[in-house]
Amino acid sequence: MLDIKPLLTEVKQKEGRSTENHDDRPCVSLERGNLLTVPIGYIDSCFSAKNGTPRQPTVCSLSRARLKIDKTVFNNPEHSLLGLEQFSHVWIIFVFHKNGHLSYKAKVKPPRLNGVKTGVLSTRSPHRPNAIGLTLAKLESIEGDTLHLSGIDTIQGTPVLDVKPYIPEYDQPVGEMEQHEQSNAVDGLQQGADWSGVPVTTDAHADASEIMESKSFRQQLNPKFKNGLNKEGREQEVLNENLDKGAFQLTRTVLQKSTVSGTTEGVVPRNCVDHNLIKAVEKIEQYLSTEDILGDSTQRTRDAQLGGERSVLKDQGLTMDQFKARDSVTHNVSLSIVASWVRQSPVANLEVRFTPHAAKDLDLFQAMDADPRKTPFRYLQSLEEARSAITAVLLADPRSVYRRKHCQDQLFYFTLDAAHITCWFGDGFAEILRIKP
Numbered sequence: 001m002l003d004i005k006p007l008l009t010e011v012k013q014k015e016g017r018s019t020e021n022h023d024d025r026p027c028v029s030l031e032r033g034n035l036l037t038v039p040i041g042y043i044d045s046c047f048s049a050k051n052g053t054p055r056q057p058t059v060c061s062l063s064r065a066r067l068k069i070d071k072t073v074f075n076n077p078e079h080s081l082l083g084l085e086q087f088s089h090v091w092i093i094f095v096f097h098k099n100g101h102l103s104y105k106a107k108v109k110p111p112r113l114n115g116v117k118t119g120v121l122s123t124r125s126p127h128r129p130n131a132i133g134l135t136l137a138k139l140e141s142i143e144g145d146t147l148h149l150s151g152i153d154t155i156q157g158t159p160v161l162d163v164k165p166y167i168p169e170y171d172q173p174v175g176e177m178e179q180h181e182q183s184n185a186v187d188g189l190q191q192g193a194d195w196s197g198v199p200v201t202t203d204a205h206a207d208a209s210e211i212m213e214s215k216s217f218r219q220q221l222n223p224k225f226k227n228g229l230n231k232e233g234r235e236q237e238v239l240n241e242n243l244d245k246g247a248f249q250l251t252r253t254v255l256q257k258s259t260v261s262g263t264t265e266g267v268v269p270r271n272c273v274d275h276n277l278i279k280a281v282e283k284i285e286q287y288l289s290t291e292d293i294l295g296d297s298t299q300r301t302r303d304a305q306l307g308g309e310r311s312v313l314k315d316q317g318l319t320m321d322q323f324k325a326r327d328s329v330t331h332n333v334s335l336s337i338v339a340s341w342v343r344q345s346p347v348a349n350l351e352v353r354f355t356p357h358a359a360k361d362l363d364l365f366q367a368m369d370a371d372p373r374k375t376p377f378r379y380l381q382s383l384e385e386a387r388s389a390i391t392a393v394l395l396a397d398p399r400s401v402y403r404r405k406h407c408q409d410q411l412f413y414f415t416l417d418a419a420h421i422t423c424w425f426g427d428g429f430a431e432i433l434r435i436k437p
């Protein structure tokens with residue numbers, strides 16, 4: 001990416017135009033996708049260098065930054081931020097300005113794949129054509145022309161090309177938001193039920209059958225199961241509760257396993273998802289209404305059971321028929337699928353330890369300031385936050401694959417806010433040796 005500001009100023013000066021005029025930026029080859037960019041501001045980050053900077057915003061929610069919108073881009077930078085305070089998260093589109101050179105390598109080795117290569121466009125590698133990065137940051141506050149951000153993975157001085165509000169309604173696949181809401185509802189209902197024995201496959205039909213046959217599912221539905229008696233010993237109520245939970249959980253599991261799961265080779269095609277789901281839900285419905293599972297139970301119990309499963313759809317304000325009708329119109333309820341290496345990386349999280357010396361070092365930060373509530377940190381607000389942020393960074397193993405494999409016994413340094421941290425890595429752990437200002 002080329003910073004066109006000096007170029008633009010030069011052109012304007014040559015042509016005798018005012019360099020203050022912002023409306024005549026040349027649209028050079030815009031239609032071909034050639035874009036001369038103007039950073040709208042530069043990140044002022046708690047990370048000064050790449051080493052130790054989180055690989056994604058989710059690694060360390062305490063990583064903070066400021067972004068001051070540049071006056072040379074907008075006459076009134078604060079006007080450009082009008083309305084943004086109504087959003088909690090923003091997309092930051094930026095330039096990996098410290099890459100050294102542009103990269104046209106078609107394959108890269110993402111750290112989570114621990115040395116295995118994959119296509120650059122299937123990764124979030126910083127080494128990519130055009131060196132464009134995309135981060136979802138929390139918008140803590142806006143003061144005048146400055147955004148206060150947290151959960152960032154960008155270093156000091158990173159040029160920002162654009163900021164956009166994060167809008168789950170637009171930024172998630174159709175149907176995914178409802179799915180999250182259902183999952184939350186189920187989590188609320190689960191109250192300690194253990195479904196870990198439920199088998200996992202990728203086919204919704206197979207899932208439904210297999211789960212219904214599974215011991216853990218049957219146990220959950222059995223009022224005699226260890227948690228099966230409620231406080232007053234009322235079996236029937238517990239059966240109803242368990243059936244509700246079971247139906248919810250079963251539907252959710254089928255939904256998730258049949259849409260989200262998958263290996264790198266075999267993922268469920270997106271267009272199968274809705275039909276699989278409907279068939280699976282129907283099968284569950286049939287199953288739950290049969291006598292063999294209810295035994296001598298009453299119609300009331302049967303209704304209670306089916307209520308649980310139906311309320312998964314009810315959360316969307318839909319009956320089963322409406323759901324089917326909507327589906328036949330949109331054919332497009334598709335949940336996201338993620339390559340398995342992202343969630344099941346061969347690189348495990350590390351245990352993080354502070355040596356007594358390092359813990360003492362951290363305490364000295366407080367002693368350095370006359371006011372005991374203040375520390376030399378610019379972004380971190382307490383020693384506790386510093387400790388948590390350092391832990392979060394190391395937990396995710398910030399080493400490059402090369403360093404992990406070939407330089408195991410070397411010390412690792414990084415800076416976080418005003419702290420310079422020295423640590424080393426052993427088998428499955430990171431140990432902090434020193435923390436200096």
Ligand SMILES: C[S@@+](CC[C@H](N)C(=O)[O-])C[C@H]1O[C@@H](n2cnc3c(N)ncnc32)[C@H](O)[C@@H]1O
Pocket residue numbers: 050051052053054055056057095096097098099124125126132133134135136153154155157158159
């Ligand atoms: C893996 S990238 C992901 C960035 C972004 N979330 C994305 O998906 O595009 C994050 C890493 O890029 C590096 N990085 C951050 N800011 C950078 C910059 N301005 N120039 C070069 N590398 C940078 C840091 O090492 C950080 O760990």
